Amino acid sequence: MSRADALPAEGSHAGRTPGPLWSLGLFRSELVITLRRWRTLALLGVLAVVPVLVGIAVKIETRGGSSVGHRGGDGPAFISQVTNNGLFLVFAALAATLPFFLPMAVGVIAGDSIAGEANAGTLRYLLVAPAGRTRLLLAKYTTTLVFCLLAALVVAVSALAVGALLFPLGDLTTISGTRISLADGLGRALLIALVVAASLVGVAALGLFVSTLTGSGIAAMATTVGLLITVQILDQIPQLDALGPYFFSHYWLSFADLMRDPVQWDDLQRNLGLQALYAAVFGSAAWARFAGKDITA
Template sequence: MSRNDAVRRPRVWWSLGLLRSEITTTFRRWRTLALLAVLAGIPVLVGIAVKIETGSGRPGDGGGGGGEGGPAFLSQVTHNGLFLVFTSLAVTLPFFLPMAVGVIAGDSLAGEAHDGTLRYLLVAPAGRTRLLLVKYATTLTFCLVATVTVALSGLVTGALLFPLGEVTLLSGTSIPLAEGLLRALAIAVAVALSLIGVAAIGLFISTLTTSGIAAMATTVGLLITVQILDTIPQLAALQPYLFPHHWLSFADLLRAPVYWDQLERNLGLQALYAVVFGSAAWARFTTRDITA
């Protein structure tokens, strides 16, 4: 073993230990648990609302349940509880999921600076670049956990309130329940990947301030602003480049054959945001004077 390898290996193990510690600390915070609880509660509320509406004699009239502004999957929930997974993800993705990610990302570095622990972390051998990567990886872990939480809550609630069976895709093809579950897993992963751009933006904002609350508020405020811009018809030329524009493209995974064009555009756009704002976060954090 060369001397460089002997030096590099302890740093790698320290970085992995730091990542494990960051993930553990993040998911032990009451704020994180509260966010996950809210996300888990949304499918329950949607499922109960659909069940009450059906029981009161006001179902979707054979397919009109989503015709009044609801998700396209809503009318199918009463026929197959698995569609509650897709409906819940469609309901939470425009605001609730990215808001939760923005809170975690915005507080990642700014919160450490506010608590006076950032300098202590930088004394360790990981360095600023590795610390930044660990914070981003922790936020991405939350993206996946939050999305899976919504999906599992939707699956359990749907199974309890509605029948499960063959899944009729948006293209009209029927597939077995097992394949439907695999598609639900693929959709959950696609939704989690749709949030990597928001995570990078939040991380960058977190490098600009020492106030965790300010970073979280700014990230969530930016999210709301961009969502509003994405609904203004006069900005149609700009909207394809806004990070939330292709978020609901995950619905194309419920077609046979799958439509990949919008999914690829979405993932490519998220990767671009991750590179741009991740690089900006690195440039800011590695040159910043850490005093707290």
């Protein structure tokens, strides 16, 4: 403990004016910290493994030249096309992970965002730093959205790699029956990954809101994932058809419409609109809750 190494001279104590871009430091720190958590890497790892399993399963099942998806159930969308063109594994893997794996991963990250900091006690130190409640919430939500994008891209890239390795690549046939080039197909794959990422915006906002309600990261994660499952079950009940269009998962699989020629935008737009609505409603709720909350943790 030496006095010689005093803090760098900064003139006076008072009146530091923040630089215009310094505020981004919190977001960057948030992103780096999220990606350094073992849990985040594990989630991304699981997401990367799903396309590998799907690819291998299809390869084994079609070894004798038979086609998939015509015995028993249909399996995930696009799966019957995978043997003809490895690129379809990207669509099949996204269709397989979107109902559960992807939103679960997002729910874990979003649910932990505020509650996890409260649980560790680090929230009070961030707030007296002072991070600012609105700024912290924005940094948390933005980081969760970046994770959504990253998660969708991890699935897509892993599927593309496995698809290219196990199956032929080439021109593909759209759902409408027209032929498009591989380059066009890759472009649509990227677009689909982006739409899938955007489909998770609602779950992310819901998770953030739940996260402001409790001081336990685990409870927030469990609640978010529980809500996710509940909503998907409710969406399957015919008697609740009237509510269907308001469930955040209702239009998720509309990304398949991007494989039509021409693209059918109706459900895609409804999906994106619904996600924006969820983001607005639960984002505001999270802010209203967090801005006035007594931090006792």
